Amino acid sequence: MSANNYIATPKRTKEILANYKFFFKKSLGQNFIIDANILKNIIDHTGIDKDSGVIEIGPGIGALTEQLGLHAKKVLAFEIDQRLLPILGDTLDQYENIQFIHQDILQADVKASIRDNFSEDQDVHIVANLPYYITTPILTKLLQEKLPVESITVMIQKEVAERMAAKPSTKAYGSLTIAIQYYTMAEVVMHVPKSVFMPQPNVDSAVLKLTIREKPPVYVANEKYFFSMVQACFSQRRKTLRNNLTNYLSGEYDKETISMMLDNIGIDGMRRGESLNMEEFATLANTFYEAKQH
Template sequence: MTDKRFIATPSRTKEILQKYHFTFKKSLGQNFLVDANILVNVMKKAGIDKKCGAIEIGPGIGALTEQLAIHADQVVAFEIDQRLLPILKDTLQDYENVHIIHEDILKADIQSVMGDHFHPGQPVHVVANLPYYITTPILMKLLQQHLPITSLTVMMQKEVADRMAAEPNSKSYGSLSIAVQYYTTAKVLANVPKTVFMPQPNVDSSILQLTMRETSPVMVNDETYFFQFVQACFAQRRKTLRNNLISFFKQRMPKEKVEEVLQQSGIDGGRRGESLHMEEFASLANTFWKKEQQIV
C-alpha cells in the first residue's frame, strides 16, 4: 500500500526535514512515523471513514494527518511546535478538510473546537502518535472531560499501553489501569517496532484502542475521591491494602478506624491492590467515603 506520494516514508520524510532545516526537539518527544503501511492499518482499526471526524494530537510533518484526511470527513490537528506550521501548510496543501490548530492540547477548549469543526452527532475519533513524555496527562484530560468522542486509537510507549489495558493480578495493573478502564474499554491492537520512527526512540511502541463507555462500569459516590483512593492503594505495591490505607488516612482517621472500615467492607486488608477488581475498589472507596462523611 506504500505510495511514494505519502509523507510516511523515510525518503519523503528526510526530504521534508532537509527542505525546512528542521531539527527534532527532544523536549517535545518528536518521533515521526516513516511507514505508511502501519498508518493505513491504524485507519482500518480505528474505523475511520467519511462519516466521521478525527482529532489528532501532535501531527508533526503530517504523516498520520494525511491518512486521516484521505479517510475521514474532517480532521482537526493540535500542534504545539510553531516551527511545524509552515511545513504542515505545505505537506497538507491538497487536503481542504484539515484544520491545524496551534495550541497546547492540555490548554485547549476541545469541546468548543469540536463544535466548530464537526457536525452535531457526528462520530469523532481521536487518532494520534502521542509524545511519550505527556501521554497520560493528555489521555486523562480527554477522558475526564466527558467529550463526545467515540474512541481513541493512539500510539504510545508499549509499557504505558500495557499498564492502561492491564487486568488484575498482573505486574502492569495499577491505578492507571483503573482510571482508564473506568471511562473506556482498553485493548492493545498491535506492537510497533522502534525502527519505523525517525529518529528512533529508545523503546518500542504499541497501538492502544480505547472505546468510550456509555456508562461507568461501577457506581462511585465521588469520582475524584475514588481515583485518589485507588492511587493510595497502589502507593507502595508491596504493601497490603491495610498498610497503604493507614498511611493515606493518617491525618484524617486513626488506624483502628481504618481497620474497622476494612472489616465493614468485607474486603481483606491483607490483600494487595493488584488483586482487587474495579468493583471491589468501588465498594471499598464508597465505604470509606461514607465513613468520612459521618466523621465530618
C-alpha cells in the same frame, strides 16, 4: 496518490526535513513515522469512515494526518510547534478536509473545537502519535473533560499502553489502569517496532484503543475521592491494603477500625491493591466516603 508519494516513507520524510532545514526538538519528543502501512493499520483499528470527524494531536510533518485525510470527512490537528505549520501547509495543501490549530492540546478547549468543527450527529474520534513524556497528562485531560467522542486511539510507549490495558493481579495493573478503564474500554491493538520512526526512539511502541464508555462500569459516590483512595492503595505496592490505608487515613482512623471496615465489606485487609478489581475499589471508596459524611 501512489504509495511512493506518501509522506510516510523514508525518502519523502528526508526530503521534507532537508527542504525546510527542520531539526528535531528533543524537548517535544518528536519521532516521525516513515511507514504508511503501519498508519493504515492504525486507521483500520480506529473505526473511522468517510463520514467521521477526527481530532489529531501533534501531526508532525503530516504522515498520519495525510492518511486520516484520505479516510475521514474532516481532520482537525493540534500542533504546538510553530516551525511545523508552514511545512504542514505545503505538504498537505491538496487536502481541503484538513485544518490545523497552533495550540498546546493541554491548553485547548477541545470540546468547543468539536462543537465548532463537527456536526452534532457526526461520530468523532481522537487519533495521535503521542510524545512519550506527556502521554498520561494528555489522556487524563481528554477523559476528564468527557468529550463527545467515540474513541481515542494513540501510539504510545508499549509499557504505558500495557499498564492502561492491564488486568487485576498483574505487574502492569495499577492506579493508572483504574483511571483509564473507569472511563474507557482499553485494548492494545498493535505493537510497533522502533524501526518505523525517524529518529528511532529508545523504547518500543504500541497502539492503544480506548473506546469511551457511555457510563462508568461502577457507581462511585465521589469520583475525586475514589481516585485518591485507589492511588493510596497502590502507594506502596508491596504493602497490604490495611497498611497503605492506615498511612493514608492517619488522623481519621486507626488500623483496627480500618480492618473492621474492610471486613464489613468482605475485603481482606491483608490483600494488596493489585488484587482488587474495579468493583471492589468502588465498594471500598464508597464505604469510607460515606463514613466521612456522618
